[in-house]
Amino acid sequence: MRILLVEDDAELARRLASALGEAGFAVDYASDGEDALLMGETQAFDAVVLDLGLPKLSGLEVLRRWRRAGLDTPVLVLTARDAWTERVEGLNAGADDYMGKPFQAAEVVARLRALLRRSAGGASPVLRVGDVTLDPGAGIVEVEGRSVDLTAREIRILSYLMHRSGRIVSQNELMDHVYAMDDMRESNTIEVYVARLRKKLGREAIRTIRGLGYRMG
Numbered sequence: 001m002r003i004l005l006v007e008d009d010a011e012l013a014r015r016l017a018s019a020l021g022e023a024g025f026a027v028d029y030a031s032d033g034e035d036a037l038l039m040g041e042t043q044a045f046d047a048v049v050l051d052l053g054l055p056k057l058s059g060l061e062v063l064r065r066w067r068r069a070g071l072d073t074p075v076l077v078l079t080a081r082d083a084w085t086e087r088v089e090g091l092n093a094g095a096d097d098y099m100g101k102p103f104q105a106a107e108v109v110a111r112l113r114a115l116l117r118r119s120a121g122g123a124s125p126v127l128r129v130g131d132v133t134l135d136p137g138a139g140i141v142e143v144e145g146r147s148v149d150l151t152a153r154e155i156r157i158l159s160y161l162m163h164r165s166g167r168i169v170s171q172n173e174l175m176d177h178v179y180a181m182d183d184m185r186e187s188n189t190i191e192v193y194v195a196r197l198r199k200k201l202g203r204e205a206i207r208t209i210r211g212l213g214y215r216m217g
């Protein structure tokens with residue numbers, strides 16, 4: 001899953017980006033409201049972490065414009081300490097959750113996972129499709145109860161397919177959601193990863209829908 005991180009405090013952003021990366025997310029970063037607005041409107045993100053106090057354009061204004069434009073990506077807003085009015089304004093502007101500063105990066109990760117689950121229509125922290133289960137918090141994948149060793153990138157691809165289970169996911173969509181902008185992309189890598197996933201999870205775990213993409217479930 002791919003996250004847009006919007007935070008003008010460089011040190012905080014670095015800390016958050018590293019926690020999100022360790023948690024298996026592809027992370028893109030914007031440090032002001034104008035960049036954030038543009039990136040949110042033009043790139044495919046699964047969730048956004050949005051600071052409200054930003055240069056050029058406030059986080060609140062960015063969020064309002066996204067929602068007005070019909071963008072329904074889950075947004076977690078970061079608010080100043082004890083600023084209850086900011087939290088209310090954020091939620092009213094279309095935020096799905098908030099965190100008051102200071103906070104632990106681990107809690108941001110946990111809340112993001114919960115938002116992603118809800119937007120995929122699930123409540124259980126463990127994703128299950130057919131014989132395959134994925135616990136994103138622990139990074140554990142099992143097939144029929146047997147644990148399977150996957151690389152971070154394989155888990156990222158599997159996680160996206162499982163969050164979209166029952167739906168066809170094209171190669172391009174998969175690329176957009178598992179790579180950050182600066183990541184190296186090669187057109188055949190998705191095929192290679194899917195082939196490796198099938199070898200580890202069983203041939204039937206991921207179906208190819210000819211000419212359209214892949215589907216789990």
Ligand code: CA
Nearest residue numbers: 008051053054
């Ligand atoms: Ca700020």
